[in-house]
Amino acid sequence: MRGKIMDTAAHGVLKRRTAYLSVISNTILVVLKLCVGLYVGAMSLISEAMHSGVDLIAAMIAFWAVRKAMIPPDQKYDYGYGKYENLSSAIEAVLIVLAAVMIIYETFDKFRSNPQIQDIEYGIAIMFVSIIINLLVSRRLISVARKTDSQALEADGLHLQSDVWTSVGVLIGLCGIHILGWYWLDPVVAIAVAMIIFRAGYKMIVKSTRDLTDASLSAEYEKKISNIFMKYEAVLGYHNLRTRSSGAYKMIDAHINFDCGMSLGDVHKVCDAIEMDIKKTMGATVDVVIHPEPVERVSRTTCKLNLDNNISNKGEKNE
Secondary structure, eight states: OHHHHHHHHHHHHHHHHHHHHHHHHHHHHHHHHHHHHHHHTOHHHHHHHHHHHHHHHHHHHHHHHHHHHTSOOOSSOTTOSTHHHHHHHHHHHHHHHHHHHHHHHHHHHHHTOOOOOOOHHHHHHHHHHHHHHHHHHHHHHHHHHHHHTOHHHHHHHHHHHHHHHHHHHHHHHHHHHHHHOOTTHHHHHHHHHHHHHHHHHHHHHHHHHHHHTTOOOOHHHHHHHHHHHHTSTTEEEEEEEEEEEETTEEEEEEEEEEETTSOHHHHHHHHHHHHHHHHHHHOSSEEEEEEEEEEOOOOHHHHHHHHHHHHHHHHHHHO
């Protein structure tokens, strides 16, 4: 138990430091893009600075959500503050969509104008720097998010990945202007990139909505839980399996059938073993509640077949 508490605390520190890294990198990029964009006179760079500004706001939201989600359960929140990470992910998804709409709006304005750009090499250089920084930071964010199961960091990492594509689009447009003099290339590429960003934001909104409305975990996840239940000989079956997520935490509760002839002490030992097995297999950030029910002994083979069919049907409904 002490080791698990230490692991959770270490994950919290790692998530907080990683979120702080995202805030610092985005702050630097916003300042650089805005300064260079105003000097060069390229609206694409100024728009990209605005997009990075949205990234900065998203990174600050993720930083706040990670700190908030680390607060242990109390009298006000019996299940902890994990939902703040889900809320953060939803807000970031909306920001991504708004950024895409904003880029499209600015791009259509460029079709009607022929901006005068000077010293475009500075703009090309800053876009190279932006792409490299965002690639490194986004990979770090996603890596830590998968290690700690943090939705806030994952959303922030995906947001930065989308920013990489935007930067590539702006870079192509600037190179086209510099080499070929094709001013129309910049807005065309920007619209294509904005549509990619919009699609990513839409997917994040769908996922965040499911998490905030307590949608069940995947059929594959529930199948693993079923296998853990049924590997114990004392377990005759189960029903009312319910799952949901709260930030990095997974909530699982189920009614498990035991032979009515078993003693309460033996049933309790099996339940403890099942809980420990689930936490060991699925990760320490799992909350398991088991309600034991006494039944007459039945065929475990028939019971297992029926449970597999139920999980399969449930998975089809969730898709």
